[in-house]
Amino acid sequence: MPHDATLLDEREAAARAAAAATGPGRSPEASAHDARDRHDDLRSLEAGLDRLQTSPERAQSAWRRFTTSVLPPILFVVALIAAWQLYVVIAQPRPDIVPGPVDVFNAMLAGWESGRLQLAVLTSLERGVVGFLIAVVVGTPLGLLLAEVKPLRRAIGPIISGLQVLPSVAWVPAAILWFGLTDATVYFVVLMGAVPSIVNGLIAGVEQVPPQLRRVGTVLGANRTRLATLVVLPAALPGYVAGLKQGWAFSWRSLMAAEIIAVGGTIGFGLGSMLQQSRELADIGGVLATVLVILFIGILIELVFFAPLERRMLRRRGLLLGGTR
Amino acid sequence: MSGQTAIRIDRLGKRFGAGPLVLDDVNLSIETGEFVCLLGASGCGKSTLLNLIAGLDAPTTGSIDVPAEGAAVMFQESALMPWLTARQNVELALRLRGVPRAARRGEALELLDVVNLADASEKRPHELSGGMRQRVALARALAQDRPVLLMDEPFAALDAITRDLLHEELERVWRRTGRTIVFVTHNVREAARLGQRVVLLSSRPGRVAGEWRIAETTGRRIESPEVAALSIEITEQLRKEIRRNAA
Ligand SMILES: Nc1ncnc2c1ncn2[C@@H]1O[C@H](COP(=O)(O)OP(=O)(O)O)[C@@H](O)[C@H]1O
Ligand SMILES: [Mg+2]
Numbered sequence: 265m266p267h268d269a270t271l272l273d274e275r276e277a278a279a280r281a282a283a284a285a286t287g288p289g290r291s292p293e294a295s296a297h298d299a300r301d302r303h304d305d306l307r308s309l310e311a312g313l314d315r316l317q318t319s320p321e322r323a324q325s326a327w328r329r330f331t332t333s334v335l336p337p338i339l340f341v342v343a344l345i346a347a348w349q350l351y352v353v354i355a356q357p358r359p360d361i362v363p364g365p366v367d368v369f370n371a372m373l374a375g376w377e378s379g380r381l382q383l384a385v386l387t388s389l390e391r392g393v394v395g396f397l398i399a400v401v402v403g404t405p406l407g408l409l410l411a412e413v414k415p416l417r418r419a420i421g422p423i424i425s426g427l428q429v430l431p432s433v434a435w436v437p438a439a440i441l442w443f444g445l446t447d448a449t450v451y452f453v454v455l456m457g458a459v460p461s462i463v464n465g466l467i468a469g470v471e472q473v474p475p476q477l478r479r480v481g482t483v484l485g486a487n488r489t490r491l492a493t494l495v496v497l498p499a500a501l502p503g504y505v506a507g508l509k510q511g512w513a514f515s516w517r518s519l520m521a522a523e524i525i526a527v528g529g530t531i532g533f534g535l536g537s538m539l540q541q542s543r544e545l546a547d548i549g550g551v552l553a554t555v556l557v558i559l560f561i562g563i564l565i566e567l568v569f570f571a572p573l574e575r576r577m578l579r580r581r582g583l584l585l586g587g588t589r
Numbered sequence: 590m591s592g593q594t595a596i597r598i599d600r601l602g603k604r605f606g607a608g609p610l611v612l613d614d615v616n617l618s619i620e621t622g623e624f625v626c627l628l629g630a631s632g633c634g635k636s637t638l639l640n641l642i643a644g645l646d647a648p649t650t651g652s653i654d655v656p657a658e659g660a661a662v663m664f665q666e667s668a669l670m671p672w673l674t675a676r677q678n679v680e681l682a683l684r685l686r687g688v689p690r691a692a693r694r695g696e697a698l699e700l701l702d703v704v705n706l707a708d709a710s711e712k713r714p715h716e717l718s719g720g721m722r723q724r725v726a727l728a729r730a731l732a733q734d735r736p737v738l739l740m741d742e743p744f745a746a747l748d749a750i751t752r753d754l755l756h757e758e759l760e761r762v763w764r765r766t767g768r769t770i771v772f773v774t775h776n777v778r779e780a781a782r783l784g785q786r787v788v789l790l791s792s793r794p795g796r797v798a799g800e801w802r803i804a805e806t807t808g809r810r811i812e813s814p815e816v817a818a819l820s821i822e823i824t825e826q827l828r829k830e831i832r833r834n835a836a
Binding site for chain 1: 643645661662664666668670671672681682684685686705706708709713714715716717718719720721729733750751754757758761
């Protein structure tokens with residue numbers, strides 16, 4: 265096997281090359297020396313060029329991150345609350361229609377003290393997370409299957425895309441008839457909201473895999489399964505994560521819709537139920553407080569879970585330009 | 590070298606579907622350890638021929654004999670996996686070759702050192718320059734440990750200074766590893782600088798339209814007078830081939 269014996273001793277190869285280059289009249293040792301020098305020369309030249317053509321990664325300082333991405337939204341929210349308070353003080357609207365920030369804060373405090381707020385947050389969060397995880401478990405294999413089996417995608421793909429447009433609240437009446445006022449109704453609606461997003465994200469991710477990566481995988485000797493697990497799936501990760509993120513948003517929205525509509529039975533007390541209860545009591549402070557809590561939890565999950573995940577993945581691949589987020 | 594034939598191409602023809610004949614009656618035999626440059630204008634069928642040798646496509650007529658172990662391929666785009674470091678990219682090739690996990694790391698680092706990239710082993714592709722990426726791709730191709738290395742315009746997208754250095758690097762790797770190299774290019778000077786043999790392909794259909802053997806290949810540089818002289822000769826033949834299409 266010529267290629268097994270291949271890594272000829274560098275010195276010997278160099279000597280051969282140099283002997284051929286310089287011809288008679290010089291000792292092979294001296295020529296080998298020349299070739300060695302030439303190699304070192306090439307090495308230092310290459311190292312210099314490498315240094316010139318790459319720029320060291322500049323990590324953003326924590327302070328800069330704070331001032332560019334954390335501070336602006338906080339300032340904006342503070343300004344919004346100030347404007348709201350100012351409006352309430354100046355225009356003096358009816359407090360049972362437009363409460364001030366203080367009234368809303370007090371409503372939140374009251375909910376906390378009675379324990380209803382914690383109960384509602386825990387119930388909803390648990391359902392949201394569990395429902396989302398079920399959606400991931402269902403959506404991931406389904407998405408992979410549709411992405412890799414073309415005829416299946418042609419048949420089912422458009423329907424899944426269509427389902428993404430259908431507001432999942434539309435499933436609530438049917439779910440109540442099928443499952444009654446139970447948790448199953450809530451989970452069903454959450455799944456119908458989240459699964460299409462996850463499936464579509466994965467399909468989009470796989471579609472965006474550069475064809476040369478697949479080709480290289482084949483050239484390197486990967487069979488179908490290894491190509492899928494070692495090349496296609498990791499290459500499709502950005503699309504998949506985008507799908508997961510949207511899937512979470514849809515889970516959370518669908519959950520709230522389901523909880524608002526389906527109250528009673530064995531369905532526990534979630535944030536949606538709390539919202540509905542406050543409306544029945546004509547408690548606008550409580551309504552707004554609950555809306556803010558729902559919004560806050562949605563943002564929190566995005567910030568502590570999806571944003572870092574996405575940022576890390578994109579940075580690894582050099583897809584993160586500048587630091588806008 | 591040994592004088593054994595590594596690749597034998599016999600009366601090869603290729604046509605895509607009902608389209609025109611891309612390659613017609615190509616005959617070529619390449620010796621083990623030989624460095625052959627396939628030269629031709631854009632669209633003449635160089636990549637098609639290389640893909641056929643690589644076994645990525647099947648010939649319409651004729652036959653190709655390649656070593657049973659197959660060939661490693663390197664493309665114009667480095668096509669490195671962007672989520673893996675340089676070392677992990679090389680390790681992927683080792684893994685797909687069946688090298689046990691424990692041996693992969695050391696071997697990958699060794700191969701990266703061959704292309705003078707030991708210091709950049711933990712960098713990801715986006716942190717590397719174009720030339721460095723192609724060297725990682727070269728290390729990855731070497732990791733396949735196939736007797737034949739096929740290269741499809743691997744340096745075409747690089748600047749002249751970098752390309753010049755990579756020519757030297759490739760020549761060194763070739764001498765050191767004894768691989769059989771088929772190097773596709775549309776750049777006459779590159780072919781005259783690198784090959785032991787330059788094979789000119791005509792266009793529409795692609796046929797072997799000329800062959801030059803270079804007796805003395807050591808110490809050549811892109812600016813060497815003998816490289817320039819050969820380039821002029823080859824260019825003349827190439828232009829003659831192109832002019833035939835005007836009529
Ligand atoms: N997969 C394909 N299907 C149809 N035609 C192709 C295909 N690949 C190449 N061709 C045609 O074959 C000819 C040669 O292409 P190619 O081998 O890529 O040329 P080169 O690499 O020399 O620039 C071109 O005319 C191109 O259009
Ligand atoms: Mg080509």
